[in-house]
Amino acid sequence: MSATSPNRYEPNKRPISYISPTILAKDDYPIIGIGSSGGRRITSTLTQVLVRHLMFEQPIEEAIEENRSYYDLHNPTIQIEGRLSTNVSESLEEDGYTIDNSRNAVHFGAVQSLIVDYNENTIKGGADPRRFGEWDSRS
DSSP: OOTTOTTSOOTTOOOOOOOOOEEEEETTEEEEEEEEEOGGGHHHHHHHHHIIIIISOOOHHHHHHSOOEEEETTTTEEEESSOOOHHHHHHHHHTTOEEEOOOOGGGGOEEEEEEEETTTTEEEEEEOGGGTOOOOOOO
């Protein structure tokens, strides 16, 4: 285990868990269930997907499939899935950030989600293809 890991062994220490299965409700009815694997990256992964879906109205499947990023506080590096434009990379590096886009896509977790639409009487879902997730939309 890495010396910078918050879960490195220390006597009488409990490991940190980032497990964050999440249920969002509206008017006391559950409307979104979402979770992810990914260790330290779980909370930022879920936040990025939920912001894309709720604030930018992106369909959940598309929000799940978008590239992700993670800022590692223990190693001040911005981990990027995919590539940034040269302008953005240069600007971040000028501000003192290190950019790491060498990570495999599975490094950024695997989101699974479902959306309940009570008006349409439907349930839609999204499954992360990074770890071969599938959503069966048959009724």
